[in-house]
Amino acid sequence: MRKLAEHNIPLREASITQVHSVLRDGNPLIVHTSMFANALASLANPKQQQQWVPLAEKNRIIGTYAQTEIGHGTFVRGLETTAIFDPETKEFVLHSPTITSTKWWPGGLGKTANAAIVMAQLYTQGKCYGPHPFFVQLRDFDTHHSLPGVILGEIGPRLGINSQDNGYLRFDHYRIPRTNMLMRHSQVLEDGSYVKPIHNKLSYGTMVWTRVAIVHSCSKKLACAVTIATRYSAVRHQSELVPGKPEPQILEYQTQQYKLLPHIASVFAILFSASSVLRMQRNVAASISKGNVELLPELHILSCAMKALSSQDSTQGIETCRLACGGHGYIASSGLPSLYTSTTCTITYEGENTVLLLQVARYLIKSYRAGLEGLPVLPSVMYLTAPSAMHQSPPLSNQALIEAFRISSANLVKETESRLCRQFNLEQNFHYAWNRCSVALVHCAELHSRYYMCEKFLSTVESIRASDRVRSVLQDLCRLYLIHHITLNQGHFLRSGTLSGVDLSTLEEEMYELLAKLRPQAVPLVDAFDFRDELLGSTLGAWDGRVYERLYEEAQKSPLNKTDVSKAYHKYLQPLMKSNL
Ligand SMILES: CCCCCCC/C=C/C(=O)SCCNC(=O)CCNC(=O)[C@H](O)C(C)(C)COP(=O)(O)OP(=O)(O)OC[C@H]1O[C@@H](n2cnc3c(N)ncnc32)[C@H](O)[C@@H]1OP(=O)(O)O
Ligand SMILES: Cc1cc2nc3c(=O)[nH]c(=O)nc-3n(C[C@H](O)[C@H](O)[C@H](O)COP(=O)(O)OP(=O)(O)OC[C@H]3O[C@@H](n4cnc5c(N)ncnc54)[C@H](O)[C@@H]3O)c2cc1C
Numbered sequence: 001m002r003k004l005a006e007h008n009i010p011l012r013e014a015s016i017t018q019v020h021s022v023l024r025d026g027n028p029l030i031v032h033t034s035m036f037a038n039a040l041a042s043l044a045n046p047k048q049q050q051q052w053v054p055l056a057e058k059n060r061i062i063g064t065y066a067q068t069e070i071g072h073g074t075f076v077r078g079l080e081t082t083a084i085f086d087p088e089t090k091e092f093v094l095h096s097p098t099i100t101s102t103k104w105w106p107g108g109l110g111k112t113a114n115a116a117i118v119m120a121q122l123y124t125q126g127k128c129y130g131p132h133p134f135f136v137q138l139r140d141f142d143t144h145h146s147l148p149g150v151i152l153g154e155i156g157p158r159l160g161i162n163s164q165d166n167g168y169l170r171f172d173h174y175r176i177p178r179t180n181m182l183m184r185h186s187q188v189l190e191d192g193s194y195v196k197p198i199h200n201k202l203s204y205g206t207m208v209w210t211r212v213a214i215v216h217s218c219s220k221k222l223a224c225a226v227t228i229a230t231r232y233s234a235v236r237h238q239s240e241l242v243p244g245k246p247e248p249q250i251l252e253y254q255t256q257q258y259k260l261l262p263h264i265a266s267v268f269a270i271l272f273s274a275s276s277v278l279r280m281q282r283n284v285a286a287s288i289s290k291g292n293v294e295l296l297p298e299l300h301i302l303s304c305a306m307k308a309l310s311s312q313d314s315t316q317g318i319e320t321c322r323l324a325c326g327g328h329g330y331i332a333s334s335g336l337p338s339l340y341t342s343t344t345c346t347i348t349y350e351g352e353n354t355v356l357l358l359q360v361a362r363y364l365i366k367s368y369r370a371g372l373e374g375l376p377v378l379p380s381v382m383y384l385t386a387p388s389a390m391h392q393s394p395p396l397s398n399q400a401l402i403e404a405f406r407i408s409s410a411n412l413v414k415e416t417e418s419r420l421c422r423q424f425n426l427e428q429n430f431h432y433a434w435n436r437c438s439v440a441l442v443h444c445a446e447l448h449s450r451y452y453m454c455e456k457f458l459s460t461v462e463s464i465r466a467s468d469r470v471r472s473v474l475q476d477l478c479r480l481y482l483i484h485h486i487t488l489n490q491g492h493f494l495r496s497g498t499l500s501g502v503d504l505s506t507l508e509e510e511m512y513e514l515l516a517k518l519r520p521q522a523v524p525l526v527d528a529f530d531f532r533d534e535l536l537g538s539t540l541g542a543w544d545g546r547v548y549e550r551l552y553e554e555a556q557k558s559p560l561n562k563t564d565v566s567k568a569y570h571k572y573l574q575p576l577m578k579s580n581l
Helices: 016-024 030-043 046-057 202-235 254-289 296-324 326-330 336-347 353-372 379-385 398-427 430-436 438-463 468-488 490-496 501-527 547-556 567-579
Strands: 063-066 082-086 091-095 115-124 127-137 150-154 167-171 174-177
Touching: 030 046, 030 063, 030 115, 030 127, 030 202, 091 115, 091 127, 127 174, 127 202, 202 254, 202 296, 202 336, 202 501, 254 296, 254 438, 254 468, 254 501, 296 326, 296 336, 296 353, 296 379, 296 438, 353 379, 353 398, 353 438, 379 398, 398 430, 398 438, 398 468, 398 490, 430 438, 438 468, 468 490, 468 501, 490 501
Parallel strands: 063 115, 082 115
Antiparallel strands: 082 091, 091 174, 115 127, 150 167
16 A cells, blocks of 8 residues: 555545645655755766765755745845855855845755755855855754754745745854855865856756746646546536536536636646756756856746746636636645645746746847847747748638737837837936836736747647547647637737737637537546546545545544534533523
């Protein structure tokens, strides 16, 4: 019988809530196995990897990634924790000089991790070289007690993932060996001299890697939610579609199909984009190991774009799935509330979405201006400099819709760049002008990102090796996805002139037909995600469809149902009832 992680609970006997708390609500080792492991792999030199990786793999070292401080999360260059090199002792002295420099949020930092990759402002020979990563032991490897000069704790209950002991950390002039600075890309030598990296953002590499990982994670979480809501919608009968006729499955209602099918399509859209960005991430990592950082900007921007879009789409999709299940979607045993709370944080962490989208916008404007000057631009933004004529694709064909996205995105960048120039002429300060255009800039980044995701969906479906039947369903899902996002962004296409009002009405009509056509595929599609009941952890989405029996069985596990009269009656209710006699 498989055991539930380290809680040693036979899986089938575990309550759904216990399943969620370990598998979904936030595994306290997730940062150890993801960011901490990646930081050692990508930021430590080979000698350091030999020293720490085997211990981390055996869980002798349990690490976290301690970058965010209570005063700074987004602005990495504003971090206050200091690491000052002492040439006498050849050590770095870590210190938290202010309350705002307290490390705050890192997963597992409160009570689980005994080590961390700490991002701190590196000082040597009286000069600050900016944030750099350091391997820091926090707790005694045998007793797990915090080490002298290290102050640790847990930050308290959160919206979700409460099993992840997000913690806080302060240093009181805590000394670590010089060789604890992760030295793959930059070094401080014994004499205190600083050797700079071939690109000054390589120390941000673990953030980029994690953004790419989040994209894939979001597709899986959304897949769980659409599985639960779609299976439930096939079991739940409610109301009268035709007066006097038996209550239909709620999946028969067009509004229910509209709530679910576009998000089933979104699972594939996010997944295909995740695969594409992951390939790029691996290629760029290989190039960096050969000293070539040319494509690092492309990876940075694409990881920002896809992390922002996938976290937003999956969070919104999970909430729509929860709402589509009515009251039972609000009950913990449905699995949907914990899916929502453990996904909505992906919008914030690893780079708050607005900030990442502004990074994308910065790249779009810079590339557009480079194109105007005839300078080379990188592949993902080459379209900004291409002519904006619609090629001769059949009207409203998939290719025509992708071209409509491409031209509308290029148009919006061009229009926003003009607005930025006008604002600069008024303000005579680029940064003020940038801020006064930042809402429009975020819209540019969102449309560019959606164009990328749509294009990847279509190109993947067109090239995928699959049976005719599977290909046909994927083509319908892709078509639904393209039309759905065009209808959600109608203004952009009308403004760019790529689609008319009549075109949009025609596409809407086709979308409604696609909902009806895909209705019979809804349950087979989510069954194909093949989530075991134990991992789905849902009374509404279990394979056997025994929703009502499972809801009732799960309720019996509530501690409150161990007795007919609860202790609260004798302690609170009875005195209350008697007090009025
Ligand atoms: C599925 C796994 C789940 C694991 C659980 C995860 C739990 C959560 C963990 C965390 O949250 S860890 C902490 C995450 N924190 C962040 O992500 C912070 C976000 N902020 C930043 O990344 C940076 O502050 C910034 C927003 C990118 C700005 O950086 P900076 O101020 O240094 O640069 P700018 O002045 O804006 O730009 C200058 C220049 O540098 C380029 N650039 C910026 N970042 C990168 C990068 N990572 N790689 C490559 N290039 C980068 C930027 O594009 C500019 O280029 P130019 O325009 O000048 O050419
Ligand atoms: C569940 C969870 C787990 C986490 N795990 C970790 C971890 O393991 N390790 C770690 O180091 N950190 C972790 N974090 C912290 C996380 O990385 C930060 O919360 C995140 O980077 C956002 O930073 P912030 O909280 O300072 O928000 P802020 O940056 O203060 O954001 C607040 C608002 O300010 C806006 N804003 C900020 N800068 C700009 C700008 N330049 N332009 C326009 N608007 C701006 C934002 O858009 C947002 O609306 C975690 C956070 C959460 C919620």
